[in-house]
Amino acid sequence: MPERNLVQAVRDALDEEMARDERVCVLGEDVGLKGGVFKATEGLQARYGAQRVLDTPLAESSIAAVAQGLALEGWRPVAEMQFVDYSFPAFNQIVNEIAKVRYRSNGDFACPLVIRAPTGGGVRGALYHSQSPEAFFCHVPGLKVVLPSTPRDAKGLLKAAIRDPDPVIFLEPKKLYRAERQEVAEGEAALLPLGAAAVIREGVDVTAVTYGYMRAVTAQAADRLSQDGIEIEIIDLRTLRPWDVETCVRSIHKTGRVVVIYEANRTGGFGAEIAAELAERCFASLDAPVSRIASPDVPAMPFSPTLEHAFMLNPDKVADGLRRVARY
């Protein structure tokens, strides 16, 4: 199996799905000639032509709208928003149009498409290249939301998202694009189902529910705590809507403690929903309050390295939070 980093895995998924199904097409800013600002679509235009790999105007609302029009006519578009921070001009198209097509037509129309976007911080991207707004999309019935954290997951879930009959928001943690190389399967063997979490570390003391870049940070924190005899069980959700509640519940029945770790600012983040649901479902099994470790409630991640560092969660902060819950 070839070794791939996360952005190469995304590119491979697009390539394989375009080869498999001629209805799959890619559109967005700079996706064609340049192959994407992160190279996620590199080489695709040369292989599939300027129609199926379409450079659009710099106008996110119409990127989403055109993708919707193509989907309504039987194509399987994968639209790229260059940064998820820049998807907000398309918010009406995504939330009021794309997400509601099936419901508002009572099942007469469907809108199967994928909107890919790099998400998250820690790359000196500052306020407008670092946001983690997944909660906005998770709040919307009709959308599915995927946020992978490894090359293998990115490829398998993107392939599944492209084949899914409903619209999928596919968020890629840009800090992980080139962080790790992994052997990644090819073709059908790579496929992974949406909505299934992965238990990536087993432990008996505290369940840590996380996703995206925070998976790696939580794993480092767990290594440290292990040296102190505290064993953390880590669940990477991978898909946020629908999210795998049952895997989390099973783990909490074992550990009796749960912490939700997410990169977005704390208030109203998707971790708040996870915490609320798990508190309802697991109250009788809990030995400590459900708690959250999240970024501070400031508008976004600043540019200055010291301020960026102050904003970002890191293994120290996460280990402190986990230790507090373990000792409660």
Next chain:
Amino acid sequence: MLRARALDDRRFVLNRAGKLAFIISPRGHEVAQVAAITALEPGRDRFCLYYRNFAAALACGFSADELMLSAFARAADPSSGGRQTPGNFGSRRRGVIIGSSTVGPQIPKAAGIGLALKWRGEGALCYVSFGEGATSQGDFHEGLNFAAIHHCPVIFFCENNHWAISVPQSLQVAGPGVAERAAAYGFPGVRIHGDDFFAVYDAVSEAATRARAGEGPSLVEAEVLRLQSHSTDDDQRAYRDATELAAEAARDPIPRMRDALVERGWLTTETDTQLREEVGREVERATEAAESASDPDPGSLGRHVYADA
């Protein structure tokens, strides 16, 4: 046109009687809407309609019965099974793309549909309509720009009634009007009298010929009258001049259309009377059928959120 008017009049009465929650009237727009759709090919072309397109929906093939079912939000409403306010028309088999109640999003969506139709290469086109208020939205620019870049077979049809609820055109549209904006995108834009059936038909036919020949989009601005308030929740007498309203009511395009047809010898007074009676009976039947039709099953609330539910 007569059917649209008669149905709308009945809906208005039913609203005031407390039987219909909300409607948006096409009164004053009917001639322009029917003329535009008549120039196209329902069943082959795509139609992205907006909420005032009641007469256009009839011209696209919706029946009086069906539109009354949607007015009553019944389970058998073909557009949405009673989920949307009446005016959000949709029918896949008729090529009418399901609409929403926000203003303007159908414009760039139509560009995407047009792109797909161009790729398919069968000569079909996408017609998209909107009021002049929608031209203030960024989506108007994005849609026209995209369609022009890719020579998409799209007809942008603006029904300019000069009022977006209470905001007049002078506070809505800079410059002389909407049609002129097409020039900036490099495609034709024309402004016509929307109460002149033949002028609208000709303009839309010409746009259709261009679209089907692969020559790209066109913009048609039809000037129309808003003879009714924005919706049944609005009363335009509160913000519009009474003399102006009376003058506009006297310019109702439907009697003018009848006169034009009679003048050409295409319609006799007897046929006109006969048509009105037929339409009246149709409205009666549609109203009775819709009043006694079933509401959606409360258990269906969660259906069609996703493909598997």
